[in-house]
Amino acid sequence: MKTHVEARNVVKRFGSTVALNGASIAIAEGETHALLGRNGAGKSTLVSILTGLQRPDAGEVLFSGEAAPALADRDAWRRQVACVYQKPTIIPTLTVAENLFLNRQTDSGMIKWRALRARARELLATYEVDVDAEALTGDLDVEQRQLVEIARALSFGARFIILDEPTARLDGPAIERLFVRMRALREQGVTMMYISHHLDEVYEICQSVTVFRDARHVLTRPVADLPHDDLVTAMTGEATVAYESRTRTPGEKVVLSSAGLTLAGRYQDVDLSVRSGEVVGLAGSASSGKVGVAETLVGLRKADSGTVVVNGARVKPGDVPAALKAGLGFVPEDRHHEGFVPLLSVGENATIPIARRLGRFGTVSPAKRRGKAVQLIKELDIKTEGPDQPVGDLSGGNAQKVVFARALVDDPAALVVINPTAGVDVKAKQALLGAVEDAVERGAGAVVVSDELDDLRICDRVLVMFHGRIVKDVPRGWTDHELVAVMEGIQP
Amino acid sequence: MTTLTAPAPRLRLGRFRDLTLVPVIVLLLIVGAFLDPIFLTTGNLTNVLQQQASISLLVLAEAMILISGKFDLSLESTVGMAPALAVMLVIPATAGGFGLGLPGMLVIPLCLLVGAAIGAVNGFLIIKFQLSAFIVTLAMQIIVHGLQLGPTEGKTLFELPESMLYLGSATWLGLPASVWIAGVLFVAGMVGLGYFRVGRSLYAIGGNSDAARAAGIRVDRVLWGVFILGGMLAALAGVLETGRLGAVGSGQGVGWIFMVFAAAVIGGVSMDGGKGTILGALTGVLVIGLVQNILTLKGVSGFWQPVVYGFIILVALMISRVAGGKAQD
Numbered sequence: 001m002k003t004h005v006e007a008r009n010v011v012k013r014f015g016s017t018v019a020l021n022g023a024s025i026a027i028a029e030g031e032t033h034a035l036l037g038r039n040g041a042g043k044s045t046l047v048s049i050l051t052g053l054q055r056p057d058a059g060e061v062l063f064s065g066e067a068a069p070a071l072a073d074r075d076a077w078r079r080q081v082a083c084v085y086q087k088p089t090i091i092p093t094l095t096v097a098e099n100l101f102l103n104r105q106t107d108s109g110m111i112k113w114r115a116l117r118a119r120a121r122e123l124l125a126t127y128e129v130d131v132d133a134e135a136l137t138g139d140l141d142v143e144q145r146q147l148v149e150i151a152r153a154l155s156f157g158a159r160f161i162i163l164d165e166p167t168a169r170l171d172g173p174a175i176e177r178l179f180v181r182m183r184a185l186r187e188q189g190v191t192m193m194y195i196s197h198h199l200d201e202v203y204e205i206c207q208s209v210t211v212f213r214d215a216r217h218v219l220t221r222p223v224a225d226l227p228h229d230d231l232v233t234a235m236t237g238e239a240t241v242a243y244e245s246r247t248r249t250p251g252e253k254v255v256l257s258s259a260g261l262t263l264a265g266r267y268q269d270v271d272l273s274v275r276s277g278e279v280v281g282l283a284g285s286a287s288s289g290k291v292g293v294a295e296t297l298v299g300l301r302k303a304d305s306g307t308v309v310v311n312g313a314r315v316k317p318g319d320v321p322a323a324l325k326a327g328l329g330f331v332p333e334d335r336h337h338e339g340f341v342p343l344l345s346v347g348e349n350a351t352i353p354i355a356r357r358l359g360r361f362g363t364v365s366p367a368k369r370r371g372k373a374v375q376l377i378k379e380l381d382i383k384t385e386g387p388d389q390p391v392g393d394l395s396g397g398n399a400q401k402v403v404f405a406r407a408l409v410d411d412p413a414a415l416v417v418i419n420p421t422a423g424v425d426v427k428a429k430q431a432l433l434g435a436v437e438d439a440v441e442r443g444a445g446a447v448v449v450s451d452e453l454d455d456l457r458i459c460d461r462v463l464v465m466f467h468g469r470i471v472k473d474v475p476r477g478w479t480d481h482e483l484v485a486v487m488e489g490i491q492p
Numbered sequence: 493m494t495t496l497t498a499p500a501p502r503l504r505l506g507r508f509r510d511l512t513l514v515p516v517i518v519l520l521l522i523v524g525a526f527l528d529p530i531f532l533t534t535g536n537l538t539n540v541l542q543q544q545a546s547i548s549l550l551v552l553a554e555a556m557i558l559i560s561g562k563f564d565l566s567l568e569s570t571v572g573m574a575p576a577l578a579v580m581l582v583i584p585a586t587a588g589g590f591g592l593g594l595p596g597m598l599v600i601p602l603c604l605l606v607g608a609a610i611g612a613v614n615g616f617l618i619i620k621f622q623l624s625a626f627i628v629t630l631a632m633q634i635i636v637h638g639l640q641l642g643p644t645e646g647k648t649l650f651e652l653p654e655s656m657l658y659l660g661s662a663t664w665l666g667l668p669a670s671v672w673i674a675g676v677l678f679v680a681g682m683v684g685l686g687y688f689r690v691g692r693s694l695y696a697i698g699g700n701s702d703a704a705r706a707a708g709i710r711v712d713r714v715l716w717g718v719f720i721l722g723g724m725l726a727a728l729a730g731v732l733e734t735g736r737l738g739a740v741g742s743g744q745g746v747g748w749i750f751m752v753f754a755a756a757v758i759g760g761v762s763m764d765g766g767k768g769t770i771l772g773a774l775t776g777v778l779v780i781g782l783v784q785n786i787l788t789l790k791g792v793s794g795f796w797q798p799v800v801y802g803f804i805i806l807v808a809l810m811i812s813r814v815a816g817g818k819a820q821d
Binding site: 051053074075078085087088089090091092093094098102103104105106110111113 | 695
């Protein structure tokens with residue numbers, strides 16, 4: 001097979017950090033090639049070099065054996081390579097049509113809007129994207145926005161597409177639809193590089209895989225010849241076993257319960273109860289209302305009717321401080337928005353809930369805070385320069401650990417975690433799940449809301465929601481197939 | 493997913509978003525007509541337009557800068573400083589100038605050049621040096637005003653070359669020349685930002701500058717151009733204002749920037765960048781101009797008028813919050 005895209009001995013430094021240290025990758029024509037590595041392995045840097053956004057300090061990039069275009073020639077790059085970046089590269093305040101033809105609305109002279117919209121509709125139709133060309137892009141959902149980006153990427157005529165964690169923010173059915181699309185593109189001979197933290201996706205959609213570790217190339221192999229464990233070993237550099245959830249016997253005391261929770265359009269009649277020493281999962285598709293229920297439990301949302309009881313005390317609806325005071329800890333869905341204050345230090349972020357106990361008369365004693373923070377950093381194994389480093393500087397997994405630290409700092413009786421392992425790597429994932437189980441062993445009751453089946457494996461039982469109702473209580477020991485069938489409403 | 497639903501033709505409110513202030517303008521015209529018989533006369537309305545002509549150029553400049561996601565507070569100082577400096581370069585030392593003996597014809601080009609230079613300095617500090625636009629232009633507002641006060645020693649310049657007075661005082665086809673100039677520039681702005689790639693790139697940069705860069709837009713160059721153009725528009729506003737008043741006072745332009753922001757924001761230009769139109773900004777200017785006129789006709793004390801303007805801004809924000817539905821930062 002001919003090599004379509006190649007990077008040879010690429011070196012890239014940012015100040016004193018070496019992001020890529022003589023890394024290479026070769027992707028054959030027409031294959032879907034996975035690029036794996038833990039956070040900080042150099043994947044994102046390789047993407048920006050392969051797409052011509054950054055110049056390598058040394059080494060070269062070849063497309064079909066020919067040297068890559070000059071960095072300033074964006075159009076030439078875009079004819080070679082298209083990329084769906086992790087961060088959205090659309091302009092939310094402009095229409096879909098204009099985003100599709102951004103900076104090429106016209107060759108010269110005035111823009112003919114009617115013609116532009118017609119071209120946009122044609123382009124969307126070609127790639128079977130069911131989106132209104134005149135809608136504001138900011139109003140689209142994540143899946144639609146991604147499809148618009150894919151259509152735009154392909155419209156330059158590139159035969160090589162990079163997909164940088166496209167599934168990170170999609171739910172199950174949307175991921176399936178994306179895969180159907182990717183297979184169709186592959187049949188048309190399009191070469192793809194696929195980046196993901198989900199190894200099962202790699203086995204499902206890719207033919208070969210390259211692993212980067214610590215800014216270097218580790219291996220390239222056909223997916224079929226590489227067992228799961230070997231892949232994880234290559235990524236982490238040490239043999240790690242898959243996460244083993246622990247067994248335990250839940251206590252009798254109910255620490256978190258709800259009765260008749262209803263919020264119009266999101267969920268109806270949700271009754272649940274979590275005992276001390278028990279982990280209860282909440283599963284379902286994106287529209288099932290599971291996140292809405294969890295956010296109501298912690299007070300981020302206010303239900304139309306129904307009650308929430310935390311640790312024996314009935315909590316005022318929609319009042320986060322009251323829920324925290326009653327003994328609840330929580331990890332919100334989007335850590336960047338609700339989880340931490342990026343410019344504040346690790347120590348400060350982790351101790352916000354207990355600030356009142358770190359000093360008198362509204363003051364906060366820096367020494368006490370530091371002490372507590374150092375302890376939390378050690379307990380959760382947060383990789384940081386120390387309690388004074390701003391959380392914004394940490395990698396995704398470590399930032400999430402800080403969010404966990406904040407949830408756990410007050411030894412909560414009840415813990416609610418939403419998508420705890422979103423966008424974190426294998427080892428961080430295990431540490432975070434371990435932290436939930438540790439808290440439960442100390443006597444807390446936990447609710448784990450997640451799109452990841454792996455996260456739900458630590459649960460003693462999983463409540464499955466469908467269209468806003470709890471439809472099934474699945475005890476431990478389920479298979480993926482069983483659970484997904486219930487989540488999709490295929491099987492009652 | 494292979495289904496392709498044809499987008500049903502439906503009324504798009506988005507298209508009329510620029511015109512949300514039109515009912516307000518109509519309402520003000522009706523209210524004004526009832527309150528004072530003079531209000532709805534050609535003479536009075538022409539007067540409103542002429543008074544707003546120079547500030548409207550600042551609104552045009554600020555709207556473009558805001559749409560590109562940046563900020564410029566220094567425009568108001570340029571309104572006084574650029575004409576003052578240009579005039580001093582051409583008038584004799586006895587009239588308060590530098591006595592360089594440059595021909596009077598050069599005064600307007602010199603003035604625009606000064607405005608462009610101020611914009612270029614802003615652009616350099618904000619884009620190349622990557623400083624905060626808010627603080628840079630705040631400092632520049634103080635410096636530029638100081639550069640007018642220093643050489644003039646706070647005095648008003650009365651002896652102006654003929655060419656400096658012409659644009660702000662002439663009448664073309666029955667309307668003041670300044671109204672024509674502002675009108676033409678606004679039309680150019682609307683067409684430029686609505687129908688040309690470079691104009692659309694302002695929206696792209698203000699909406700998501702990384703995405704704009706990835707799409708091949710020369711973000712730095714465009715932004716720099718916007719700052720320079722902004723400075724030149726402010727200098728031109730200074731020329732019109734000087735012609736209207738017949739002198740360059742030390743306080744020319746001082747305090748305008750608040751009204752400029754108010755007009756742009758109630759006209760629908762977002763402070764977060766990427767949103768708003770030149771037409772919307774124009775309606776914002778007209779609303780403020782009409783309110784000002786009505787208040788003056790009714791004899792409301794100039795000392796009390798700021799209270800009314802402040803309230804107008806708040807009410808406009810509340811209306812757009814209710815209509816737009818999204819929380820504002």
